[in-house]
Amino acid sequence: MNRTFKLATVALTSAFALGLVAAQAQAESITVVSWGGAYTKSQIKAYHEPFTAKTGIAIQSEDYGGGLAEVKAQVEAGNVIWDLVDVEVSDLIRGCDEGLLETIDHSILPPAPDGTPAAQDFLDGSLYECGVPTIVWSTIYAYDKTKFPGAKPTTMADFFDIKKFPGKRAMRKGPKPNLEFALIADGVPTDQVYEILGTDAGVDRAFAKLDSVKSSMLWWEAGAQPPQMLADGEVIMTTAYNGRIFNAIATENKPFEIVWDGQVWDLDLWVIPKGAPNKEGALKFIAFSTDTQRLADQASWISYGPARKSSVAMIGKHAEAGIEMAPHMPTAPENFKNALLNDFEFWADHQDELNERFNAWLAK
């Protein structure tokens, strides 16, 4: 090869490479972090794909297991790589108080189709300084219908009754919301649960109830485990996030049944870690994904209730299985009769102490 030819080749290759790099640098993207499994799939279908189609901003979806550890590590190191995180209320309160999250201006949120401003359209008290809610979700318990030929469990007390329904159960590994379940099963009315749990005698009572079933109990940590354990036959009943069980029933035709009595419901919200690389893109995403239509759309992929009142009327059928979604929402009237709202203030104060106590109880 003569010299000119070699020079030309080098010049062309580097121009091409530079062009590629420049093109890459211009494609905007945000990193959205959520809980994985069927829930993340519902978000990808209802929020991520329509958002990218509308604005051209690409979305990197990542999974995490909850808690603020990664957000805290990133913010303290000054190297934030997450733009948006889906968190529970107690994590939002703590993160906001400690300055780990950006404040969100609620004026960016679109009003309802009938003109109601966003602040009134979202469920009362659900809009926070640092977070915008998306769904109402609930921890319930579910059982395998084929394992119960005769009497079936119908109340929270039945979950703790190993004489009437002998067999292994599974619960989330941690005090939340198992202590509430224990007190409800012990006969405490839902409006007194947190009051009693705030006393030493109340906590002792909850742990005594858990002791009565400890030998039959297995413990799960990830949301995808309970339907798996039920399907494997490891357990006959398990507490779970309602959407995951519904997903197993609707798309995998599993013979599971949900017991709504004593459900503990909560919200999930979008938050932005302080110093996120693409805060503008994250805010656009929040405004888009929490509008009325989008929240109704996610309800057609998983049975979590929308956080906007105007979305409830728009809930239709499941996108793949064609089942009517409305009766499967945690907030549907027939499911909501004996429900308890998770008290994040109580858990913000007591979760460290009760976690320690729970770990000690578990280890003995």
Next chain:
Amino acid sequence: MAQTAAIDTAAAGIRVADAVNLKARLRRATARSRRNAFLLTAPLLLVLSVTFIVPILDMLFRSVDDPVVGRALTRTPAALADWNAADGLPPEAAYAALVADLAGLRKGGGDGKALIGKFATRLNFEQPGVRSVITKTARKAPKLKQGPYKDALIKIHKKWGQPEIWAAIQRLSTPYTSVHFLASLDLHYDVDGEIVAQPEVRQVYITIWMRTLYVSGLVTLLCVLLGYPVSYLLATLPQRTSNLLIIMVLLPFWTSLLVRTTSWIVVLGQNGVLLEILAWIGLVGDQGRPQLIYNMTGTIVAMTHILLPFMILPIYSVMRGISPTYMRAARSLGATPALAFYKVYMPLTVPGIGAGSILVFILAMGYYITPALVGGQDGTLISNFIAFHMQKSLNWGFAAALGAIMLAGVLGLYWLYDRVIGINNMKLG
């Protein structure tokens, strides 16, 4: 003759002077080549210390570093300096100082408010339940314009009228703290500042330390018992068969750890392979099957399986180096095969056993994924707790203290191993 004598003395002079000269020059040359060799490794040492040693030391430092309260409250610690819990409640000056501090932080914009949140969280680790007390008091503090502050604060929340919260504030005001190390051993300071045991319902760490040591020791023992015969087989078979069998040890070794752990869930589960076969034979019924997974049994089985190659490979490479003539010599001198094995062969393999054991033991001590997946409630080890405090409770100081104790413990065991067996007796092949 004189010439020879001259040459002799000259030769003798060269020898003496040059000998001294030569020694010095040799020393200098050796030092230079050692320095050059060190310079060659210097980049690697630099990278290691920056990316590995310094971050670890920083993390371990968090176990004693406790600046939050001192940074948040600038006036209160001084006002509490002479106070003792035995004297009852702190003086009015302390209440005034607290109100001034909290009001100052509230007015201090985003950073000030974030410091209140961090302070509330930190105090809550010490004194459960006070988080909302601090946040509520901080919200109301700017409105308290004048004294007496004592009654005003007690009206905001009754906990300000009890010494516990003040004792906790006083204890945490020092920049360095020992509370995390005490908690790792199930101890804590009571309101008078004495070190006492934690309430029994919260005691868990001593149990977990013992359990971790027990599981690691048991897994090491099982690996020795199961791995030694395998290594012997591999070392004594002819080369071709032995190579084939070695692949059967290495292939699982190269498979993902997660895959191997979850495959045990399939094998040992209630309706898994093992129990189904036993039920088909008739050894177990359909109901009331033994629980083989999600408990200590599951942890030990899975960990032994995963750590076995770490035991087999060192022992195998040591055994490969043992000449078969030793055994033949022992036999020829009249020893029975068993005696020859016990007296001649096994002592020669002890360095391999030592290497494998220390490898397996240290790995088992730090094991996290396997106990997390198949351990259930009685199979969780100390690393699961460290992970819990890193990820869920965000009490990094405490996680650092647990990690520091574990590091010290493992280094101590290593030193003990060195004294008893000798680290130079360890061979990897």
